[in-house]
Amino acid sequence: MRRVDLLPTVVALGGALLLGALLLVALGVNPLQAYGVMLAGALGSVQGLAQTGSKSIPLVLVGLGIIIAFQARIFNIGAEGQMMVGALAGTALALALPSAPGPLLLPLVLAAGVAAGALWAGFAGFLKARFGVNEILSTVMLNQVALYLMQFLLSGPLLDPAELASGTRIAQSASLPPQVWLPRLIPRTTLHVGFLLLPVLAAAVYFLLKRTTLGFELRAVGQSPEAARYAGIRVGTRLVLAMVLSGALAGLAGVVEVTGLHHRSLEGMTGNAGFAGIVAALLGRLDPRWLIPAGLLFAALLVGADKMQRSLQVPASLALALQGLILCFLVSAEAWERRRRAA
Amino acid sequence: MPLESFLFSTLRLATPYLYAALGETLGQRAGVLNLGLEGTMLVGALAAFLTVARTGSPGLGVLAALAAGLAMASILILVSVVLKGEQGISGIGLYLFGLGLSGVLYRMTAGGVRTVEGFPALSIPLVGPILSGHHLLTYLAFLLVPLMAWLLNRTRFGLEVKAVGQNPQAADAMGISVLRVRALAVALGGMLGGLAGASLSIANLDLFQEDMIGGKGFIAVALVYFGGWNPYGVLGGVLLFASVNALQLWIQVARLPIPSDLALMLPYLLTIAVMALAPRRKTEPAALGRAFDR
Numbered sequence: 039m040r041r042v043d044l045l046p047t048v049v050a051l052g053g054a055l056l057l058g059a060l061l062l063v064a065l066g067v068n069p070l071q072a073y074g075v076m077l078a079g080a081l082g083s084v085q086g087l088a089q090t091g092s093k094s095i096p097l098v099l100v101g102l103g104i105i106i107a108f109q110a111r112i113f114n115i116g117a118e119g120q121m122m123v124g125a126l127a128g129t130a131l132a133l134a135l136p137s138a139p140g141p142l143l144l145p146l147v148l149a150a151g152v153a154a155g156a157l158w159a160g161f162a163g164f165l166k167a168r169f170g171v172n173e174i175l176s177t178v179m180l181n182q183v184a185l186y187l188m189q190f191l192l193s194g195p196l197l198d199p200a201e202l203a204s205g206t207r208i209a210q211s212a213s214l215p216p217q218v219w220l221p222r223l224i225p226r227t228t229l230h231v232g233f234l235l236l237p238v239l240a241a242a243v244y245f246l247l248k249r250t251t252l253g254f255e256l257r258a259v260g261q262s263p264e265a266a267r268y269a270g271i272r273v274g275t276r277l278v279l280a281m282v283l284s285g286a287l288a289g290l291a292g293v294v295e296v297t298g299l300h301h302r303s304l305e306g307m308t309g310n311a312g313f314a315g316i317v318a319a320l321l322g323r324l325d326p327r328w329l330i331p332a333g334l335l336f337a338a339l340l341v342g343a344d345k346m347q348r349s350l351q352v353p354a355s356l357a358l359a360l361q362g363l364i365l366c367f368l369v370s371a372e373a374w375e376r377r378r379r380a381a
Numbered sequence: 382m383p384l385e386s387f388l389f390s391t392l393r394l395a396t397p398y399l400y401a402a403l404g405e406t407l408g409q410r411a412g413v414l415n416l417g418l419e420g421t422m423l424v425g426a427l428a429a430f431l432t433v434a435r436t437g438s439p440g441l442g443v444l445a446a447l448a449a450g451l452a453m454a455s456i457l458i459l460v461s462v463v464l465k466g467e468q469g470i471s472g473i474g475l476y477l478f479g480l481g482l483s484g485v486l487y488r489m490t491a492g493g494v495r496t497v498e499g500f501p502a503l504s505i506p507l508v509g510p511i512l513s514g515h516h517l518l519t520y521l522a523f524l525l526v527p528l529m530a531w532l533l534n535r536t537r538f539g540l541e542v543k544a545v546g547q548n549p550q551a552a553d554a555m556g557i558s559v560l561r562v563r564a565l566a567v568a569l570g571g572m573l574g575g576l577a578g579a580s581l582s583i584a585n586l587d588l589f590q591e592d593m594i595g596g597k598g599f600i601a602v603a604l605v606y607f608g609g610w611n612p613y614g615v616l617g618g619v620l621l622f623a624s625v626n627a628l629q630l631w632i633q634v635a636r637l638p639i640p641s642d643l644a645l646m647l648p649y650l651l652t653i654a655v656m657a658l659a660p661r662r663k664t665e666p667a668a669l670g671r672a673f674d675r
Contacts, residue, residue, distance in 0.1 A: 061482075065489055113469050169657040172606065174416065174469055176656065178599040179649040186649075190642035313477060320470065355484030355591070362420070362478025366456060369466030369474070373672070377465070 042323045046371030047332070050321065054363040058356065065352065072346050079345025080338035086345075088227030092299060094330070094337035096121065096291040096308070098236045100315025101322065101329050102243045103159075103287035108324055109247060110280040111260035116162055116177025117288040118312025119184030120155040124289025125296045126191055127154035129303040132214045133196070140217030147218050148293055155289015156282045158184065163281025167274035173281070181312070192303060210304035220298035230298035236330055239287070244326040256280055288312065310358070314340065317361050320368050387627050388511045392519060395623035396585060397422070397577045399522040401601035402608070402615045403529045404573025409605055410533060411566035412546035412668040413462060416472025418574050419598025420479020421453040425575025426582035427483045430589040431490060433497045442499070442583045443518075443576065450575020451568055453479060458564045465672035476598070484591045499583035518580045525573075529612040542566050546666035549673040559673045574598070596649070603652050609664045618655075625651050 059069035080090050100117045107114040128151035135143055162180060165171040192209040201207050220230040247253035258266040259276045267273050291311060300307050314336065322332030343357035401418055408415050415421070428449035429442035436442075453475060460471040500516035533539040541562045544552035549559045577598075582589050604622060608615030625648050632644040 061485070065485070115473065165653070165657050171653070171656045175599065175603045175606065176653055178596070179603065179653050182596045182649045183646050186642045186646045190640050193642070194640060313473070316473065353485045353488040355481040355488070357481065359478050359481025359485060362474045362476065362481060365474030365477065366460045366466070366471055369470045370460050370464040373464055373466040377674075 042325050042328055043375060044323065044328070046368055046375060047321050047323065049371040050364045050367035051335075053367040054360050057363050058360050061356070061359070062352065067350060067352055072350055072352060073342075075346050075349050076339070076342025079349075080342035084224065085227055086341065088224050088229035089341045090334060090338045091223075091233055092228040092230065093309070093341050094318075094333040095230075095232045095236065095298070096295055096311035097315045097318040097337055098240065098329055098333035099287050099291035099294065100311055101319035101333060102239055102326060103284035103291075104316050104319040105324050105326060105329065106243060106247070106256070106287070107280050107284040108319070109253070109256040109260050110277060112163070112166070112277060112280055112284070113174050114159060114162075114177055114281065114284045114288075115174050115316070116159060116180050116285070116312070117291070117315055118308055118310070119177070119181035120158045120285045120288035121292030121295070121308045121312050122184040122188045123158045124151035124155040124292030125303050125307055126188060126196070126292075127151055127289070128293035128296055129211050129214065130191075130196060132218050132297075133212055136215045138215075138217075143215070144218045144220075144297070147297060148290065151289045151293025151296075152286045153289070155292060156286040159285020159288065160278055160282040163278035166281075167277045188303075188305065192305060196303065198302070208304075211302045213302050214297065218297050219301055220294070228299060232294040232298040235290075235294070236333075240326045240330055247326070252276075252279070288315075291315070314361060317364055320365065385510055387624075387631065389514070390627040390630060391620065391624045392511070392523075393515060393585060394626045395619045396519045396522045396580045397597055398601050398604060398619045398622060399525060399616070400573045400577035400580060401598060402604045402619055403525055403612060404570035404577070405602055405605045406529065406570075406608070406610055406612060406615055407533070407542065407573075408567045408570035409669055410546045410610055410666055411542045411563045412549060412666055412671065412673070413457070413563050413567050414468045414472060414602075414670045415454075415457055415475075415567060415570060415574070416469060416599075416602060417453065417457060417475025417479065418472075418577075418601055419594050419596065420476040420483075421450050421571055421574035422578035422581075422594045422598045423479045423483040423592070424449045424453050424578065426578030426593060427487055427589055428575065429579035430497060430582040431486075433499060433583045437498065439500045439583055443579055446575040446579035446583075447572045448575070450572040450578075453575070454568045454571020457571070458567050461672070462560060462563045462567060465674070468670050468672075480592060487589060487591060496588045497583060499587045516584045518576075518584045522580065526612050526616045533612065538562075538565070543666075545673070546668055549668050549671075550675075553673070553675060563673070577601070600648070600652055603656060606665075607652075607655050607659055610666060611664060621655075622648060622651070 062069040062072050080086050128147040131150040132147045162173050162176045165176050166173045196211045198210055198212040220232050223229045223231055255271050255276050259273050263273050295307055296303055318333045318336045322328035340357055343354050346352050347354040405418055425446040429446040432445035433439055433442040457475055460466045461468045500518055502514045502516055505513040541557050545559045545562045553559050604618040607618040629644045629647050632639050633641045
């Protein structure tokens with residue numbers, strides 16, 4: 039991997055925050071005060087820092103998957119759905135074996151999440167390799183299917199018996215057996231040991247892409263499928279494999295949210311990380327070495343936006359709008375940089 | 382369910398898809414993929430809703446939706462046509478921006494307003510209960526199909542659109558401004574996207590909710606592929622899709638022993654199946670998704 043130019047990242051964040059400030063002014067909110075609340079909320083206390091760290095976990099896991107798929111020029115928009123099926127598979131397994139010992143059950147639960155995400159994404163990879171179906175569209179459709187599957191499971195087969203008994207019927211599963219809860223890194227905060235996975239997996243993905251034949255083949259397929267085929271690479275299986283790996287990481291993100299943070303499956307448990315992880319990956323210039331700092335930075339923005347909503351009554355949807363602007367700035371700056379280099 | 386009401390709701394449900402997918406067809410024929418259609422529809426729906434809530438005039442609501450669609454399209458034109466940023470990513474950016482913006486604006490402006498009085502149902506004599514009783518936007522949506530076909534196949538602008546989508550280098554050599562044609566096509570497509578949103582918020586449903594488009598914009602993009610980038614093909618895809626939607630509504634209403642969440646999956650599964658099994662199209666614009674550099 040060549041040296042990474044972070045200029046587009048800086049431009050994108052700065053530009054989006056500037057436009058966000060204009061939007062805040064238009065809404066009658068003092069942007070300096072709003073951004074001050076965001077900064078203090080995300081980084082100004084142990085609780086805030088822990089929340090930022092814990093928020094970055096799914097962003098980085100999803101982002102690693104986005105990076106792998108993008109090597110083969112596959113754009114996996116489906117991480118949101120892959121997270122949901124991962125979380126649901128892990129939940130179902132943990133609830134089915136409530137008395138199994140933790141050291142046995144936890145790896146199985148994580149593996150179930152990884153496998154479910156891998157299958158969900160692998161299906162989109164298969165559709166692309168076999169039938170030429172655009173993966174952006176198929177993964178978007180599969181997101182909707184996963185959403186309805188989740189609603190079905192959480193209001194029926196997986197519905198918490200306590201919700202059924204009390205008649206409130208809030209769509210959520212029963213609490214997972216405590217032996218699969220990931221321990222907290224800092225007591226009485228949301229930061230759990232899933233955070234320690236990030237450097238390990240980022241290093242593994244870096245090694246995979248830079249040092250292995252598979253990494254080379256994925257890049258070859260991404261640069262020119264025809265040339266890769268001519269060189270004897272089986273393009274179809276590589277496309278499926280890229281999606282499977284990408285989905286496995288998203289599935290892991292889902293099941294880690296459940297075992298580490300929520301301790302049950304519930305609606306909204308992905309926290310939109312399936313999309314936010316794409317933004318984090320692009321902010322890190324699709325380089326595993328930069329993904330963790332980018333993920334932390336972006337997590338701070340999201341945690342800060344949440345605090346802003348609570349203290350200034352600015353809807354947290356503002357964070358979504360900012361994400362969209364960041365993406366637009368990023369691709370613009372990237373295209374500009376590409377042309378400047380070519381000139 | 383009586384066949385009559387099934388066909389009636391099929392036509393009604395087809396309305397937003399028609400505007401969105403026909404607009405997307407125009408942009409894609411010029412070589413620009415607008416994945417942000419969903420976000421455009423949301424902003425258009427909100428603009429129309431707020432305008433009608435303030436003024437009571439559905440006509441002004443339509444104008445507001447067109448303007449909102451144009452504004453959203455301008456972002457895509459700037460990012461992906463002028464600055465040549467990756468279209469898939471900028472589209473997702475536009476979607477998230479529209480989703481967030483419409484959420485913020487709705488919460489901060491609409492206050493307690495839940496529903497509006499939008500386009501009334503028109504009763505048309507002699508055409509029967511399936512074709513009569515729709516609102517104006519439904520009739521216009523179906524008229525738009527031949528109009529779009531005429532625009533693409535019978536006008537100079539349509540020829541230019543197809544030329545810059547097929548071979549922008551050659552079009553450029555012939556003196557066509559690729560940027561201008563692409564910008565115009567995306568702008569018109571975005572305005573239709575805004576109108577698609579309005580057809581929900583001030584006609585089909587007469588209300589606004591956050592995230593109310595619920596994936597219809599993405600489906601409309603898929604329907605353009607399904608329809609082979611041809612307005613009549615798109616019409617066929619929209620009707621098939623709307624009929625599955627109508628069927629799914631009927632499953633819920635008739636209380637068949639199928640969980641409603643599973644019935645709601647049907648349209649999406651159908652879209653996937655159709656994309657996989659439809660014969661490979663030769664009509665895909667050769668330069669679709671590619672930025673133009675001399």
